[in-house]
Amino acid sequence: MSMTAIEQVIEKYPEARREYLIPLLQDIQSLEGYLSKESVVKVGQHLKLPASKIYGVATFYNQFRFNAPGKYHIQVCRGTACHVKGSSSLLDTVTRELKIKPGQTTRDGLFSLEVVACLGACGLAPLVCINGEFHASVDNKKIKKILKGLTTEGKKNE
Amino acid sequence: MITIEVNDKKLEAKQGETVLSALKRAGISVPTLCYLDGMTPTGACRMCVVEIDGFADLIPSCAFPVSDGMKIQTDSPRVLNARKTIVELLLANHPDDCLYCPRNMNCELQNLSEIAGVTDRKFLAKKSEHSLDFSSPSIIRDPEKCILCGRCVRVCEEVQGVSAIDFIGRGSRAIVATAFNEGINVSNCIFCGQCINVCPTGALTEKSDIKNVLNAINDPKKTVVCQIAPSVSVTVGEEFGIKLGEDVAGVMTSALKQIGFDRVFETSFSADLTIMEEAAELVSRIVNKGTLPMFTSCSPGWVKFIEQYYPQLLGNVSSCKSPQQMLGSLIKNYFTKSEGIDPKDIYSVSIMPCTAKKFEAGRGEMGLDGVDDIDAVLTTRELVKLIKMKGLDLKSINPMLPDDPFGDRSSAGKIFGVTGGVMEAAIRTAYNMITGEDLKNLVIKEVRGLEGIKEATVKIGDLEVNVAVAHGLGNARKVMESIISGEKNYHFVEIMTCPNGCIGGGGQPIGLDLDAVRARMQALYRIDEKEAIRTSHDNPSIKRIYDEFLGKPNSEISHKLLHTHYHKREDILV
Numbered sequence: 001m002s003m004t005a006i007e008q009v010i011e012k013y014p015e016a017r018r019e020y021l022i023p024l025l026q027d028i029q030s031l032e033g034y035l036s037k038e039s040v041v042k043v044g045q046h047l048k049l050p051a052s053k054i055y056g057v058a059t060f061y062n063q064f065r066f067n068a069p070g071k072y073h074i075q076v077c078r079g080t081a082c083h084v085k086g087s088s089s090l091l092d093t094v095t096r097e098l099k100i101k102p103g104q105t106t107r108d109g110l111f112s113l114e115v116v117a118c119l120g121a122c123g124l125a126p127l128v129c130i131n132g133e134f135h136a137s138v139d140n141k142k143i144k145k146i147l148k149g150l151t152t153e154g155k156k157n158e
Numbered sequence: 159m160i161t162i163e164v165n166d167k168k169l170e171a172k173q174g175e176t177v178l179s180a181l182k183r184a185g186i187s188v189p190t191l192c193y194l195d196g197m198t199p200t201g202a203c204r205m206c207v208v209e210i211d212g213f214a215d216l217i218p219s220c221a222f223p224v225s226d227g228m229k230i231q232t233d234s235p236r237v238l239n240a241r242k243t244i245v246e247l248l249l250a251n252h253p254d255d256c257l258y259c260p261r262n263m264n265c266e267l268q269n270l271s272e273i274a275g276v277t278d279r280k281f282l283a284k285k286s287e288h289s290l291d292f293s294s295p296s297i298i299r300d301p302e303k304c305i306l307c308g309r310c311v312r313v314c315e316e317v318q319g320v321s322a323i324d325f326i327g328r329g330s331r332a333i334v335a336t337a338f339n340e341g342i343n344v345s346n347c348i349f350c351g352q353c354i355n356v357c358p359t360g361a362l363t364e365k366s367d368i369k370n371v372l373n374a375i376n377d378p379k380k381t382v383v384c385q386i387a388p389s390v391s392v393t394v395g396e397e398f399g400i401k402l403g404e405d406v407a408g409v410m411t412s413a414l415k416q417i418g419f420d421r422v423f424e425t426s427f428s429a430d431l432t433i434m435e436e437a438a439e440l441v442s443r444i445v446n447k448g449t450l451p452m453f454t455s456c457s458p459g460w461v462k463f464i465e466q467y468y469p470q471l472l473g474n475v476s477s478c479k480s481p482q483q484m485l486g487s488l489i490k491n492y493f494t495k496s497e498g499i500d501p502k503d504i505y506s507v508s509i510m511p512c513t514a515k516k517f518e519a520g521r522g523e524m525g526l527d528g529v530d531d532i533d534a535v536l537t538t539r540e541l542v543k544l545i546k547m548k549g550l551d552l553k554s555i556n557p558m559l560p561d562d563p564f565g566d567r568s569s570a571g572k573i574f575g576v577t578g579g580v581m582e583a584a585i586r587t588a589y590n591m592i593t594g595e596d597l598k599n600l601v602i603k604e605v606r607g608l609e610g611i612k613e614a615t616v617k618i619g620d621l622e623v624n625v626a627v628a629h630g631l632g633n634a635r636k637v638m639e640s641i642i643s644g645e646k647n648y649h650f651v652e653i654m655t656c657p658n659g660c661i662g663g664g665g666q667p668i669g670l671d672l673d674a675v676r677a678r679m680q681a682l683y684r685i686d687e688k689e690a691i692r693t694s695h696d697n698p699s700i701k702r703i704y705d706e707f708l709g710k711p712n713s714e715i716s717h718k719l720l721h722t723h724y725h726k727r728e729d730i731l732v
Contacts, residue, residue, distance in 0.1 A: 037338055050321035050346070051337035058329045066338065 006039045021047060025058055034065040052068045058078060062117070069114035072150050075129040076102075079118030083110050085140070087126040091115065091142045094128075095150040097147050111147075160226040165233060177219035177230060178206055188232055189241060189273055191266065191358060192307040193220040195670065197316050203307055205270065207240055208232045216240055242274040248305050249276065250283035252359075253453065259303070259360040259447045264668055266358030267305060274476075288333060293341030295520050296349035296365060296513040298655035301333045304361035310353035311565060312323035317657055319632035320463070322347035334361075346466055347630070350655045351461040351513030351537075351664020364513045364665060364723070367534040368544060374505035374533070375418035381499050383421040384414055384507040385485050385564070388429060389575030389660040392681035393511065395665055396674060397542045398552040404675030405685060408557020414509075415548045415558060424560045425508065426567035429574040429583070430694035431703070432456065436478045436580075437588040437694075437722055438711035440650055444621070449473045451626075451641065451648035454580050456480045458518035459655030459664075461724055463631050468638050469726035477721040481574065482508045484517055484522050485564060486531030491709055493563065507534045509541050510664030511575070523722045537665025561626050566699035569686040576679045577629035577659035578612060580651040584614050585625070586693045593619050601694050608658050609636060613648075623648045630657040 009027045013020040021043070028039050034059060037051075044051050057123040058064040076091045095101055098111050119127055124136035128143060135146060162171045171180035176199065181188050192203040201221035208219045211229035216237065219230075231237060248267065256262050303311035305392065308325065311334060315321045322345050326335040336345035354362045374380045391407035398404060416424045440452050455461055455476045464471060479487065486506050494501045512535075517531040518524070536544070545552065553655060559565060570586055573579035582602045589597045604614035605625065610633040616623045626648045628637045634653045640646040654661045659680035662670075691697060708716045 038336065050324075052324040052335075053323050054324050055337040055339075056324035059246070105231075140208075 010042065013046075016047050018047060018049065020050065021054065021057060024059075025054070025064060025106060029064060033069045035054050036065055036066075036068075040041055057083050065103060065114070066111075067103065067112060068109070070105045071154050072130055073112050073114065075114045075116045075119070077117075077127040077129070078115050078123070079122065079125075081122035081125040082118075082127055085125040085137075088136060089140060090126050090143060092129070094147070110151065125128050160224065162224055162226075162228045162230060162253055163232045171224040173224075175224055177208060177217070177222050177224050177228075178423055178725055181208075181219060181230075182226050182240065185230055188219055189270055190466070191270065191305075191430060192218060193308060194309050194312060194356060195672070197227055200312075203305075204244055205241060206328060207237060209234050209237055214259055216372075216581045230455055236527075238274075238305050242272075242276060242682075245270050245274040247281040249279060250281040252305065253285070253302055254270070259361035260366070260497050260682075261357075261413055261668075263342045265360065275470075284377055286333075293343040294347065294349060294365070294517065295343075296516045297342055297347065297351060297395070298363050299335075300343060300361050300363070300367050301335065302361075303359045305333055305335065305359055306332060307358060308334070309356040309358070309449060310362055313356050315350045316351060317630050318348070318655075319635045320346060320348055320350075323353070345509075348459040348466075348655065349460045349517045349664075350631075351515040352611050354513065354664055355666065355668055355670060357668075360535050363517060364537050364539065366540055367507075367516070367536055368540050368547075370534050371505075371507050371536060373545070374507075375477045377505075381420050382418065382505045382507065383423060383493075384419045384509055385423040385425045385428070385482070385489075386410065386414070386509045386560075387425045387575065388543065388572045388579075388682070389511045389666075389678060390509055391661065392575070392678045393538055393661065393674075394545075395552065398545075400552065402674050404682040406552055406682050408554045408559070409552045411560050412558040412582065413545050413548075413552060415525060416550055416555070417544055417548050419507070421561040422558075423485060423489070423564035424567045425481050425485055426571035426574065427472055427564045427697070427699060428481040428488070429580075430568050430697045430700050431484050431573035431720070432478050432481045432489075432574075433570060433580075433583045433587050433694035434483075434700060434704070434711045435716060436476050437584050437684060439476055440480065440584065440588055441591050442712065444649060445624075451624075451651045452476050454584075454652045454654075455659075455724075456574070456580060457653060457655040458512070458514040458521075460631065460653045461633060462517070462727070463634065463655070464638075465724055465727045468642075469636070471638065472724055475719075475724060477723060479524070479722050480515075480518060481571075482510060483518065483534075484533045484563075484720045486519070486524075486528065488564065488703070490529055490531060491526060491719055492703075496563070505533050506531070507536060508532050509536045509538070511538050511660045511666045512656075513537060513664045515665070523724065526719065536630075537698075538663070539665060539667060542667070550606060555686075561701070563699060568691040568694050568697040568700075569689040570692055570694045571697070572685050573682050575653050575660045576682050577608065578602075578627045578652065579659065579682065580626050581605045581614075581625055581650065583694055584624070584650065584652075585618075587695050588694055589616075589618050590622065590693065596693060601686075604682070605652075605708060608676070627652045629654040629659050629662075631655055654693055679715060 042055050102113050102115040128135045128138045159170050160170050169184050189564040191205040199221040201218035207216035209231040210217045272562040323334050330552045374382050392405050395404045395406040411422045413731045442626050453475045462588045516535040519535050524531045570583035605612050610641050614625050628634045658675050662675045
């Protein structure tokens, strides 16, 4: 997102009031997909808040990301049902395969990983959601296959 | 006055004060951890809990107001037990490497553990895993040793107005870190070190130069020289059982000689030199209608602060290097020549009450032709360690005088260590430069004392010079805003980064002991009171260096060696 787009978001909140911080960050994230350093600094200048404070507030909530999402944004559900069905080991597999931790994006920009609490489809546990598409009853073997497929597809389209 | 009952004894308390403050005044000791005198109480650590009649829960005394007839128990089994559990929980994931910790024997967590009677590890939690941040030249952060008391966060925000660090993340994953958890060197940290002074554990420490200095001392090829800042001699005594506020300059000089420094110089000498250059610059700005107000540039934290937050005012900053850098430059470019030493065989150490000086010494703007002005900076704390390491007892050493050619100082150069001191010294010399005579009364009362912002109007000839003095960057920010808004018109502004000036510097002994700081201030003013040479321009060594080497203040050679320029910082998350 360009700087002017961020400025346009900020213009929606002309008064520099602290309580606008979270709505502002939410608006920026929904446009940009994440909170960049530049946008945090801009918001700070507008609301007269130091970057550390904004980062502190944003990291308190699970909803904010600080890396540009990958081409394929992978959400691994760690809700109760998925946990019982083995999502812990599933998450391990994804982090090992992609060599990233939750909240990070792979160097080639293909994959980003996020842990979510519950996607509301416990009957399909363990559940992985990729770019909004649900993959049901995913086990280690299945996720490896999915990732491999997406890697080939992603590289082909480049 | 209201009456409260503490441990079945009646006590007087003031309406509106906290329970803790009433207890402290009565001499009842309550252990505290997150509490910081004069700052917002958070009640976060629960160490100071007491039992109050009528409340089912234990109450944090630091954040609870007294009320008439309140009945308080500070030492009941329930209270003592709760405090012990709190310490045990803090220790659950605390590293066990006390023996190797920079804060060993000087750690509040160790003390609390001792007081609470903790004898074994009751809870074993998963060790927090965070890497050491040694990115900056001044401050090392070790989040694994952090117990999240938040004192550093509050000092950085409430005193310095910088907020380089804050609580990042949540719950068991929370740490104190910079924005985007970046290295502190690319953050808006100004390296003042106040966070180190308030840190109860070893989570924040200075980057030590002791090893490098010892290596240089042990290298027979090196000539190792040091300079000592004005405030150090009125501080180190405290760490060796000498009474508060005693000036130990003489014994400290001989201790440094015994440690192995070939020459011991006075930074107060170059403080006098700074005054000559800065006063001449001020006079020239006033006479030639240059940019005013002029700001002092001795305090490197402040310099970084203005580069980050008020770059539009950088033209107001004096071009003078700080006394540390001026003396460093003279040592490398004048002393070596007069002594016939190859500049690469000299190792120049400065001993400072400051952690930002470590950062300043490495700045690209400093040095000449690739030779640094200063090779290593030790804080007052590191000096204390060095003296102890060498087994020296300050009480039984014979005093010595510092060495020529940078050993003489005026008392004006000495009061640089306290807020208002630079201003007072500068006015004394500027007055002389403009009128040709000395002020009748050298003491400028309005700029003395520990008030956050001080103002004065001094009559120099027909000229009325308006000055302001601020310490602690929160106060500096207020002064800057009042200048930008046009509300205030000053000619000269002195800013010191740390609260109360260098005597309260971030390299001084751990803790915020205001009594000690006051004693240090009084010691500096006592020196000024009793000495004969009280103005920088009357320092005989200053006269000599201008006669023999520099010519006159603001000459071409002094501009080359003693002046510099600063730039806006673009790379910093603020």
